[in-house]
Amino acid sequence: MQKTIAFQGIRGAYSEQACREKMPDCLHVPCKTFEDIFQQVEDGLVDWGMLPVENSVAGVVSDSYDLLARHNLFIVGEHYQRVRHCLLGIRGARLEQIRTVYSHPQALAQCHAFIRQQGWERQAAYDTAGAAADLLQRGNPTEAALASALCAELYQLDILGQDVQDSPLNTTRFLLIARDKAQPSPDLPCKTSLLFEVRNIPAALYKCLGGFATNGINLTRLESRPIPGRHWSYHFYLDFQGHPDDTDCQLAMEEISFFTDSLKILGCYQEASNQME
């Protein structure tokens, strides 16, 4: 049976592009919200969820981390996806005809220099893929959308420009989530993600990091997030290189447990290469 993966957005969203690159043989299931992704995975309706967590559009990072804290799913993989905005027009439209460009405000902002140079009017859309879908509906050759290359294919649009974003280094980190833990091969580099809350003691965060420092474990990410509904309390998300069953990692985990009120392994998974390199 074909495996399934849920993503947030409509067909052609950057999250679907990530699914296509990371999981090309899967069926991609669009979801309205991040919460829906978690629900679908929890209920066994899909095998995996594709969750953007870093350097992406509109607040998704915080939503995703908060949902990881609330639900009991595991991180089983990671994927770095370049965000490459294309300028899309209806079939046969020419660049010099364009007068108005539609997209999510964040995408419009990321292509600010390009749009200003062309002197076009900007119009907001609910999401990038929606802007592309609406373009097909209206069939107006003076209108364009900023969206993924995948949208050109799905909505029968022409690509009038590629990589029109101001910064060439726009990348989103995605996490792959599932009901069961991954079993990453011990022969390949792997990463472990933790969620913890420090005890109310002086220098608590420093003490939490001590075990990793003294055991030579490399941290790749440390993120603090306010705990929803509890002011001035913070969760920490920490990624380190290694497997919690390694001896040095076990020592570090034992040490961090002394200084935390809660400590949860969100997952251990094979490390992905960042395409930007």
Next chain:
Amino acid sequence: MQKTIAFQGIRGAYSEQACREKMPDCLHVPCKTFEDIFQQVEDGLVDWGMLPVENSVAGVVSDSYDLLARHNLFIVGEHYQRVRHCLLGIRGARLEQIRTVYSHPQALAQCHAFIRQQGWERQAAYDTAGAAADLLQRGNPTEAALASALCAELYQLDILGQDVQDSPLNTTRFLLIARDKAQPSPDLPCKTSLLFEVRNIPAALYKCLGGFATNGINLTRLESRPIPGRHWSYHFYLDFQGHPDDTDCQLAMEEISFFTDSLKILGCYQEASNQME
């Protein structure tokens, strides 16, 4: 002469509401981009800039931190602003007439439960205040906008609903920036913000935090940010309670300087209370 403060957005943006609460006697100057705020302050065209840095809409956090790294301005204050979305309609419109609601996608998402309950159609706008301004232009009693209470006043709209966001705890932290350092009173609690890049040595971050731990200095924020254009290199933003001239802070600063390739004091300023408490 009246003092001036620049904010990003059009009149009625949540950033202007922050200016009004923190700097009620100032003239508020709208800017198109965050970059423009920095430019206006640098060129001496305004006295201050009001910059959102945390827990706010659409990627502003990263933009703001990157601009703080690139420019030579100082943080001279902080302000916590509750984000309270109002449902606005044209004068005389009634709630039961509304069919469509306009706003920035992030605001629409934050009021998801409310909009779904009402069964309204959602329409994206470039920003919240723009949605309100357009409402006045169109004068259609079946349309509403999600925006600040200030927009009702500026665009002669009626408030049909208050605090319609799903989460009651939506707060944005703003930083006040200026050309010259602040001189916070030593009698009041103050905060210092640092920007640093760790040396390429094992456990560098842990070592950087050591001086703060052993000198009993409380960290209120630690944020890692990729350095634009340099992959896998991170800047750290750190806020601590205290003044760099205090003896214990001087010891911590001396210690962190051993383990960093660059270290910059972004500012020292009076600590603000978080209104959410």
